[in-house]
Amino acid sequence: MALHQELRYGDAFDPFSVEYNRRKGHFSMSEDHMHKHYELYYLFGGERFYFIKDRVYRVRSGDLVFIPGNEVHKTSDTGVPNHERIVIYVNDSYFEPLQQDETELLLAPFHGPHRVVHLADQDKLRIEQLLYEMLREIQDEAPGYRMAVRHAAGQALLFAARQSAAYKQGVPEVSVSPAAARMNDIASYISEHYRESLTLSGLSELFYLSPSHLSRSFKKYTGFGLIEYIGITRIKEAQRLLRETDERIIRVSEDVGFENFSHFEKVFKSVTRMSARSYRAGFRRRE
Structure with a gap:
């Protein structure tokens, strides 16, 4: 069964929450974004401008985006219609049960030099398989689905952290005009x-x-x-x-x-x- 155009899991008070959208046509965020949550954004398809703090990034399919808490950010239209994305919002409470070194590993990308990490094709396949399975769990709500979603979210954060850590310092970011x-x-x-x-x-x-x-x-x-x-x-x-x-x-x-x-x-x-x-x-x- 195909995924719904929009899916949500959890809320602002949970250790983490998930938001998924598949949008047709042109779209720009109508509200300003600045919140205490960490935000992991993945673009399945399409193209977006992503403004974070004081810089514009051109984000394309296969890009992971890391937004620290309390950082001004907003996405807008590049002129290319249609896009599909997922956002995992993470509260500080998510890290409380973890060991210190585990917390440091997962948070490192949000404080590192790269706000945007472009994935190689094989890595895109891996993360998308994981994320789509998580979204199907959210949509179907089968017995035990919350456990499956928690597990998948943890895997996604760990995958993203490892990708960020392995990202070469000299890799050029997609240039803007x-x-x-x-x-x-x-x-x-x-x-x-x-x-x-x-x-x-x-x-x-x-x-x-x-x-x-x-x-x-x-x-x-x-x-x-x-x-x-x-x-x-x-x-x-x-x-x-x-x-x-x-x-x-x-x-x-x-x-x-x-x-x-x-x-x-x-x-x-x-x-x-x-x-x-x-x-x-x-x-x-x-x-």
């Missing part, structure tokens, strides 16, 4: 200068692009609006300061580049779905 590379430069600049005053007109002048062209191209290659990305970058740093310091919230907003506190509160809530005060209080309760 000069236009996409320019957007990488702009995103990197924002990541380094988010405390400063950043505007569309100022950035367009700095990078010798018209405001309309910069705005349109940044959205095309990263999936984010320029002002939206500046806000998310600032809020990510604000979250760190709220977790790790006792600075007053209004001072935190100034430290990360907001000139207006009410604007900071509005952007913080739009990104995190809660107020800065609630975020800090919730984090302190978990300590």
